[in-house]
Amino acid sequence: MIREPQGLIDTFGRPLRNLRLSVTDRCNLRCQYCMPEEEYVWLPRETLLTFEEVAVLVEVFTDLGVDKVRLTGGEPLLRKELPTLVRLLAQNLRLQDLAMTTNGVLLADQAQALYEAGLHRVTVSLDTLKPDRFQALTRRDSHAKVLHGIKAAIQAGFHNLKLDTVVMRGYNEDELVDLLEYGKRLGAEVRFIEYMDVGGATHWSMQKVLSRAAILEVLRRHYGRIEPVMERGSAPAERFRLSDGTCFGIIASTTAPFCSACDRSRLTADGLWLLCLYATEGTNLRQPLRAGASPAALKSLIVSGWQARRDRGAETRQGLEQLGIRSTLIQLDQLRTDPHLEMHTRGG
Ligand code: SAM
Numbered sequence: 599m600i601r602e603p604q605g606l607i608d609t610f611g612r613p614l615r616n617l618r619l620s621v622t623d624r625c626n627l628r629c630q631y632c633m634p635e636e637e638y639v640w641l642p643r644e645t646l647l648t649f650e651e652v653a654v655l656v657e658v659f660t661d662l663g664v665d666k667v668r669l670t671g672g673e674p675l676l677r678k679e680l681p682t683l684v685r686l687l688a689q690n691l692r693l694q695d696l697a698m699t700t701n702g703v704l705l706a707d708q709a710q711a712l713y714e715a716g717l718h719r720v721t722v723s724l725d726t727l728k729p730d731r732f733q734a735l736t737r738r739d740s741h742a743k744v745l746h747g748i749k750a751a752i753q754a755g756f757h758n759l760k761l762d763t764v765v766m767r768g769y770n771e772d773e774l775v776d777l778l779e780y781g782k783r784l785g786a787e788v789r790f791i792e793y794m795d796v797g798g799a800t801h802w803s804m805q806k807v808l809s810r811a812a813i814l815e816v817l818r819r820h821y822g823r824i825e826p827v828m829e830r831g832s833a834p835a836e837r838f839r840l841s842d843g844t845c846f847g848i849i850a851s852t853t854a855p856f857c858s859a860c861d862r863s864r865l866t867a868d869g870l871w872l873l874c875l876y877a878t879e880g881t882n883l884r885q886p887l888r889a890g891a892s893p894a895a896l897k898s899l900i901v902s903g904w905q906a907r908r909d910r911g912a913e914t915r916q917g918l919e920q921l922g923i924r925s926t927l928i929q930l931d932q933l934r935t936d937p938h939l940e941m942h943t944r945g946g
Contacts, residue, residue: 876911
């Protein structure tokens with residue numbers, strides 16, 4: 599198939615390259631920073647895109663320049679037969695990077711099948727090494743399963759594993775060194791994520807955010823010299839190197855947003871295409887797809903959506919902070935009326 603002329607860009611000149619693909623809104627954890635409620639309004643099952651529908655949409659996206667897809671959720675491993683989807687997507691040779699973000703609870707059982715199906719990379723979310731803390735944060739007793747899943751993924755062949763840690767003041771700021779050392783032992787790169795005020799984070803406050811500067815300060819006190827790795831492109835993480843060569847990342851979306859380089863968009867499990875993690879509206883791609891729209895028609899929807907993109911959600915949030923009016927993004931009652939506003943629906 600002929601590739602679209604290079605250069606589909608939005609109003610700020612940002613290319614369309616990265617697609618976060620949520621395969622389910624369901625999750626088997628209830629992390630306080632993402633899903634503080636026990637019960638949620640779930641997407642109706644019949645609205646979830648089938649694997650074939652996902653593959654058609656990904657084909658259209660890759661025609662337009664997307665070359666990186668990350669499977670996410672909810673918890674992607676809750677989607678039945680996920681390796682089947684991976685196998686379908688892995689046939690799309692324009693995808694240079696096919697990755698998945700998971701909480702790891704179900705990873706031990708599925709790592710081998712996912713690797714064999716053609717998944718390139720895995721990122722596991724790991725906020726603490728302490729089982730009791732894990733239980734307090736996630737309200738589930740699955741910490742041992744996560745650690746087991748991480749090891750199983752490495753054994754399956756995912757050697758370039760990443761570990762994502764949301765850092766929260768008063769929760770895990772005393773574990774940054776332990777987490778880095780844990781990653782070092784496994785050969786996995788740790789990325790510290792600033793706590794973000796996304797939809798669903800109804801307990802968020804600026805006081806609970808440990809900034810990139812504070813994270814670096816904690817690590818400097820322990821390790822001494824830390825150097826930036828000069829390579830930043832559109833990747834959300836800025837990378838740093840310890841004097842022994844160990845690299846780690848910081849994703850400072852809250853205090854140092856990188857909207858100007860953001861080439862990411864998101865597709866929810868029911869086919870809503872979102873241009874920003876903070877976007878309150880999106881384009882429904884399921885409807886035209888199920889109504890028989892041709893790939894060309896879908897393409898033109900995506901092209902016009904991307905060309906009109908003006909989103910810079912994280913910077914806008916930071917602007918509110920400077921005015922002293924930054925608080926929870928979306929209130930609970932509003933979240934209940936539209937699950938698409940939730941982080942767990944749009945995927946991290
Ligand atoms: N269930 C999978 C997992 O846990 O990795 C994938 C979905 S989860 C929404 C994706 C990522 O978003 C996780 O690394 C999670 O820690 C992160 N996340 C969720 N809420 C967040 C928040 N308020 N601030 C920063 N990161 C958050």
